[in-house]
Structures are given as structure tokens and as C-alpha cells.
Amino acid sequence: MSKEVRVRFAPSPTGPLHIGGVRTALYNYLFARKMGGKFLLRIEDTDQMRFVPGAEKYIQESLAWLGISADESPWKPGDCGPYRQSERKADYMQYALDLVEAGHAYYAFDTSEELEAMRERLTAARVVQPQYNSITRTQMKNSLTLPAEEVKERLASGEPYVIRVKIPRKEEVRLNDMIRGWVMVHSSTLDDKVLMKSDGMPTYHLANIVDDHLMGITHVIRGEEWLPSAPLHVLLYKFFGWEDTMPRFAHLPLLLKPNGNGKLSKRDGDKLGFPVFPLNWENQETGETAAGFREQGYLPDAFVNFLAFLGWNPGDDRELFSLEELVDAFSVERIGKSGTKFDIEKAKWYNEQYLRSKTDQELANYIIEDASKEGIELKQEVAEQAAGLTKGRVTFPQDLWNESKFLFVPLTSFDEGVAAKKWNGDAVKVLTHYSEAITNYEGTFDAETAKTMLGASAEIEGIKLGKVMQAVRLAVTGSGAGPDLMEVFAILGAQEVSNRIQFALNTLPVIA
Numbered sequence: 001m002s003k004e005v006r007v008r009f010a011p012s013p014t015g016p017l018h019i020g021g022v023r024t025a026l027y028n029y030l031f032a033r034k035m036g037g038k039f040l041l042r043i044e045d046t047d048q049m050r051f052v053p054g055a056e057k058y059i060q061e062s063l064a065w066l067g068i069s070a071d072e073s074p075w076k077p078g079d080c081g082p083y084r085q086s087e088r089k090a091d092y093m094q095y096a097l098d099l100v101e102a103g104h105a106y107y108a109f110d111t112s113e114e115l116e117a118m119r120e121r122l123t124a125a126r127v128v129q130p131q132y133n134s135i136t137r138t139q140m141k142n143s144l145t146l147p148a149e150e151v152k153e154r155l156a157s158g159e160p161y162v163i164r165v166k167i168p169r170k171e172e173v174r175l176n177d178m179i180r181g182w183v184m185v186h187s188s189t190l191d192d193k194v195l196m197k198s199d200g201m202p203t204y205h206l207a208n209i210v211d212d213h214l215m216g217i218t219h220v221i222r223g224e225e226w227l228p229s230a231p232l233h234v235l236l237y238k239f240f241g242w243e244d245t246m247p248r249f250a251h252l253p254l255l256l257k258p259n260g261n262g263k264l265s266k267r268d269g270d271k272l273g274f275p276v277f278p279l280n281w282e283n284q285e286t287g288e289t290a291a292g293f294r295e296q297g298y299l300p301d302a303f304v305n306f307l308a309f310l311g312w313n314p315g316d317d318r319e320l321f322s323l324e325e326l327v328d329a330f331s332v333e334r335i336g337k338s339g340t341k342f343d344i345e346k347a348k349w350y351n352e353q354y355l356r357s358k359t360d361q362e363l364a365n366y367i368i369e370d371a372s373k374e375g376i377e378l379k380q381e382v383a384e385q386a387a388g389l390t391k392g393r394v395t396f397p398q399d400l401w402n403e404s405k406f407l408f409v410p411l412t413s414f415d416e417g418v419a420a421k422k423w424n425g426d427a428v429k430v431l432t433h434y435s436e437a438i439t440n441y442e443g444t445f446d447a448e449t450a451k452t453m454l455g456a457s458a459e460i461e462g463i464k465l466g467k468v469m470q471a472v473r474l475a476v477t478g479s480g481a482g483p484d485l486m487e488v489f490a491i492l493g494a495q496e497v498s499n500r501i502q503f504a505l506n507t508l509p510v511i512a
Contacts, residue, residue, distance in 0.1 A: 085207050366387075
């Protein structure tokens, strides 16, 4: 095997890609790039019963959105293809037969009823984990208990069978995990997993090992849920005689619910109001839908940065990293062992930081696009002004238009709560004077000029400006809070500010 680092992300097309899977892909990608190696994408579709149309395309689109590009994949084949396990079907059986020939696997002819009866017997005998193992296989219908001639006859007749691995009865299996250190498991706790199913398709365990070997995978970085399977995989490498080329393993910590109690699921996201998938998803067969981070307004760079920190840290106080900077800083050794709580507020914080780092010119495009959807055409210059005014107050791109819309749409209503408290005689006096002063004003009406003229109106009326400022904001924006008011005035222009004040004076009743 080449010394070049080669890692793979191997999702199953059984539905939308969970963000835990996305994080696995990201860590594999970062490790490959850091080590100057290759990142492979392999579709593990051996379980045809669970295959969901559209899921493979969803995986492809999700990774593309995040900038996680594979060096080899079904869409960018290299020398180790095919990159879909269903297209490698013919190869797996021979590997399974090789194990049978070497005495490390066997044919099993047990029916589903016989397997259930076995489990019931063990349960009745108070066996904690009823399983097909080195003890129970001696009582079952397989090529270890049946005469050789009968086995041949059953195979020749086309009787359904599976091929099971023959786990040693007394052997300690050792694994040096890159994150968790040495993991040791006694073989007596393992069961004789099925390697080839009765439909001729391999199980994950066989296909995974064979493909990783043939594709020259040097490091397997995958979720913690696969840690119980790792001892079996180590044994399979030994049985095949591939110990010298066995990849190093790293099992990532779980993504936990926000309260830390259990693995994060779609149900948790639905209950708490956030997505757990990168993109919107719709099952083409059932019509089931799920929300995605992209469609909710999360930026891909921000989302990648957020994901990277769900289990890893750079060892210092830095939190903001571009994808290239993550590559430079990444190391498997800095991935934690314990599960990581999912914090949607932190995801929002990252999105805010990345939005605010964009130029007004970039943000203006979001405003122009959303305004256009409502039939409002904006010039680039004024959209940039609006972006600069509102970007410190937003979390998502769509918030930019929501926060600045009042600048471009005539007011039709006012915050009743603010009006009931702040719209009084003093406010009317100051605003009446101010409106008259700026009507037909032809000078430069920037923020400083707007503030100076407003202050002069208050002084002439003998009223402290601070007492009526919320009423001034109400008259021009319709609400009692918002971005810098004088900057708002500068964008609107003197005549529009005057018009809005007149509308408020004619509309709002003065409180006693």
C-alpha cells in the first residue's frame, strides 16, 4: 500500500445526511488536506432495502455546498473504482469464500424461525445477550455442524444461506485508536456476524474491510457508533492476512442533544426548532420533509467553522477559521473523547460573525434579491447603505431585508405600545418644527446634519431631545427600536423624513 495518506467518507444513501455525518466528512477532509493526502467518497449502498431515491444526490449536493471536495468519488472516479458498493457486488463473494476456505467463516442455513427459537432459548436461560456465537453455533444448522456432503447438497440445491465469520472463542482483540488509545475486547463477547446475506449482497462489515483494503485507505475516521464493530474489523484484517496494511482507526465522539442526554436526532431538532441536516430534504416516495441549515440562512463557511468545533479545538482561544485555516490547524489528537453538546445559539453566533465580516457590497446583493421578490427594485448604492446600517443587527442574510424593509416601504402602522407611552404633546411640537425645517431642504442631509437640525428644533421648543427621541423614531420607522436613527435619516433623505413625520402627525392620537 502506498504511504500516501488516504481517507474516505462512506455514507449510506438511506435518507438525508445528518450533520454528524457531515462532521465526519469534514474531519476526514481536513486530515487528508493537512497530511497532503487524498479524500475519497464511497457510497455504501449494499442494503438495498433501505435505499432511498434522491439520497445519493443529496449527499453530493451537501458536500459541494460546504466546499468539501473529494479527490475520488462516483462522480470523479480514480484508479480504485467503482465507488458504489452495489457496483462491486461480484467481488465480495470471492473474499467471503476465501475466508470459508481458510476456516475463518462458514455457511449457515438457519431459517428466521430457527434463529428466533435460539434467541428465545437463550433468553429463557437468562443469557444477557442472546447471540449467534462460538458457543451457540454448535447447536445451529451450519457447515460446522452438518456433514460436509450435506453442506454440498444444500448449496447445490440453491437453499438460502448466509456466510458468517467464525469468531475465535478465546482471544483478546487489541486496537490502538488515535483518539481513545488502546481498546481491548475479549472475543467471547463478540458474535458471528453475517458477512454475506442470502441475497448475495455483503454486509457492511465485509464490504467495508474489503473496500478499504483495495482502495488503499490508511486511516479510518468514523463515528463512535462504529467502535463496537472495530474488534470484528481488526479480526477480519487478520483473517485476510492484511494486518500489515490495516488502517489506523479514529472514532469520533457523538453529537449530543443540547441538554447532553443522548445522541442528537431529527426529533430533537423538530422539538427545539432547529435543523439537523445541511439542506432541505424531501423524500420522493413518502413526501416526508426536513429543514436544512442552508435554506434557513446559514452560510457554508460559518457552518463549517461551527461543525469543526463540535468535538475539536485548536488549543488556543481562536474561534474563527476559514476552511484553509482549519486545514492548517487541524489534528486528530485535539479531538475529544467525550460527546459534544449541540448548541444552536453558537451556530447562530458563527453565522453573525461571518455575515458581519462581509463587505456592504456583498450584503447588498441579499437585500436587492429579497426586495426584488416583493417587486421592489433597489439601486446598488442604496442597498449598500442599508446593509451597512443593519448588518450589526442580523443573524441570517434574509434578516437584512427584514431589518431594512422599512426604508423602502411606506409606513402604514405604528407600534401601539410605544405610541401609547411616548406620543405626547412635546413630541408633536418638536416633530412639527423639525418637519417644517427639513421640508424642501436642499443641502447635504447626512447623519450629522440631521442630528443638528433635530437638536435645534428641540431647543427652540424648549424640550430636551432625549425625552422625545423614541417618539421621533416611532414617527419615521414605525417602531421604538432599530439601527442608528440619524443614519436612517441620511438614507431616507430630508423630504422622505418630513413626509413620514407628517403622516405620523396626521395619524397618531396625542396622549394626554
